[in-house]
Amino acid sequence: MPILTLRAARIPVVALAAGALLAGCAGMGGGGSGGKTINVLMVNNPQMMDLQKLTAKHFTKETGIRVNFTVLPENDVRDKISQDFSNQAGQYDVATISNFEVPFYAKNGWLLPLDDHVADDRAFDQKDILPSMRESLTADDGKLYAEPFYGESSFLMYRKDVFAEKHLTMPKRPTWRQVAELAAEVDGARKGMRGICLRGLPGWGELMAPLTTVVNTFGGTWFTKDWKARLTSPEFTEATNFYVDLVRKHGESGAAQSGFAECLNNLTQGKTAMWYDATSAAGSLESAKSPVRGKIGYVQAPVEKTKSSGWLYTWAWGVQKASRNTDNAWKFVSWASSKKYEELVGRTLGWSNVPAGKRASTYANPEYRKAAGTFSEVTRRSITSADPRDPGVQPRPTIGIQFVDIPEFSDLGTKVAQEISAAIAGKQSVDSALEKSQKLAEKVGEEYQDD
Numbered sequence: 001m002p003i004l005t006l007r008a009a010r011i012p013v014v015a016l017a018a019g020a021l022l023a024g025c026a027g028m029g030g031g032g033s034g035g036k037t038i039n040v041l042m043v044n045n046p047q048m049m050d051l052q053k054l055t056a057k058h059f060t061k062e063t064g065i066r067v068n069f070t071v072l073p074e075n076d077v078r079d080k081i082s083q084d085f086s087n088q089a090g091q092y093d094v095a096t097i098s099n100f101e102v103p104f105y106a107k108n109g110w111l112l113p114l115d116d117h118v119a120d121d122r123a124f125d126q127k128d129i130l131p132s133m134r135e136s137l138t139a140d141d142g143k144l145y146a147e148p149f150y151g152e153s154s155f156l157m158y159r160k161d162v163f164a165e166k167h168l169t170m171p172k173r174p175t176w177r178q179v180a181e182l183a184a185e186v187d188g189a190r191k192g193m194r195g196i197c198l199r200g201l202p203g204w205g206e207l208m209a210p211l212t213t214v215v216n217t218f219g220g221t222w223f224t225k226d227w228k229a230r231l232t233s234p235e236f237t238e239a240t241n242f243y244v245d246l247v248r249k250h251g252e253s254g255a256a257q258s259g260f261a262e263c264l265n266n267l268t269q270g271k272t273a274m275w276y277d278a279t280s281a282a283g284s285l286e287s288a289k290s291p292v293r294g295k296i297g298y299v300q301a302p303v304e305k306t307k308s309s310g311w312l313y314t315w316a317w318g319v320q321k322a323s324r325n326t327d328n329a330w331k332f333v334s335w336a337s338s339k340k341y342e343e344l345v346g347r348t349l350g351w352s353n354v355p356a357g358k359r360a361s362t363y364a365n366p367e368y369r370k371a372a373g374t375f376s377e378v379t380r381r382s383i384t385s386a387d388p389r390d391p392g393v394q395p396r397p398t399i400g401i402q403f404v405d406i407p408e409f410s411d412l413g414t415k416v417a418q419e420i421s422a423a424i425a426g427k428q429s430v431d432s433a434l435e436k437s438q439k440l441a442e443k444v445g446e447e448y449q450d451d
Helices: 013-029 046-063 074-087 102-107 115-120 131-136 160-165 176-186 208-217 234-250 260-268 279-285 326-336 339-349 360-364 366-371 376-385 409-424 430-449
Strands: 037-043 066-072 094-098 147-152 154-159 274-278 296-300 313-319
Touching: 037 046, 037 074, 037 326, 046 066, 046 147, 046 326, 046 339, 066 074, 074 094, 094 102, 094 326, 102 313, 115 326, 131 376, 147 279, 147 326, 147 376, 154 160, 154 176, 154 208, 154 279, 154 376, 160 176, 160 296, 176 234, 176 274, 208 234, 208 409, 234 409, 234 430, 260 274, 260 279, 274 279, 279 296, 279 376, 296 376, 313 326, 326 339, 339 360, 339 366, 360 366, 360 376, 409 430
Parallel strands: 037 066, 037 094
Antiparallel strands: 094 313, 147 313, 154 274, 154 296
């Protein structure tokens, strides 16, 4: 994840003008795409690699539009996208961006609004895109700036067989207090099994993702509406103490270094009885080779003071404003995010590989429901109930559930995660971690208070 400073996030008009000139030069010198060719920069996730394999045989064959892909790991691709789009160099027509980047990319004029293309392309069926996804990719100016390729929320996963053996019942809508009680009950239910797995690995997208959802539902927030930091507030402190205590008492060994991958491995290998994390994990847990296939139950994210608490994330397609091939770029985006593409993946690669989480029709498809029957409906409810503009109990200064949607958060969130991870490791108290974190957040908030 590249660290974008406040200065970088608010590029002056003169810099944008220079970027436009660079885009023109790139076009004349062959740096950008032209004619019936577009350049796409994307993350190297498995679903994207599937797309790359299918594009030439299907999209290019049907449209005559050639697609040049540049595929990079997440941190590298974010860095390259921010460089190309901030300069408006026009080298790439389309890039994979997330709902984290959309608000400030749009504010800085780096993205092409897609509303007109959507209006002209009735076959795309924008109304079929889940409302929470549409909302998360719409900026404060009310314009749509990206289309989702796939999406996810978060939910609670648990071993049904272990709960049955212990005569325990998982509520359909559990509270975090209930989860803590259940974690104590199933801790040690089998040799080497802990009650729950929760991320403790430092990183704004690792530890801080689940923890921020806990903060939200406990009544806390990173910042007030007027950008006053609240990391030492009673609500933020209570939520963090709860999370740290839970993982220290009943969580996985080595929790301070455990992220998504480690928790997935622990649940798959029978080392934990519960796990709160991304809905996308279910595909791996229910795969044909998974030793826990059919043994996992799924319920929506635990709550306290809010009706829902699951996060919202999507990898989506954004078109660079400086692109000279916006019409062809849209044709690619509309194909890659279409019902037609999902059906293609289902037929050729299997319905469990469909990039789901974005369309209502996916969850009504009998073939998809058969392949993802144990978790599809809970996933749909988790995504549709997520509210990126109002995830807590008080007004927020910006959109975002598991993050604060400003470019500085990638740095701030990671530094705060390091402090809290140290508390999970027993190296300092939660109060000490939050006092240090509050000072970091205050510096960021002050910059926005001056606006």
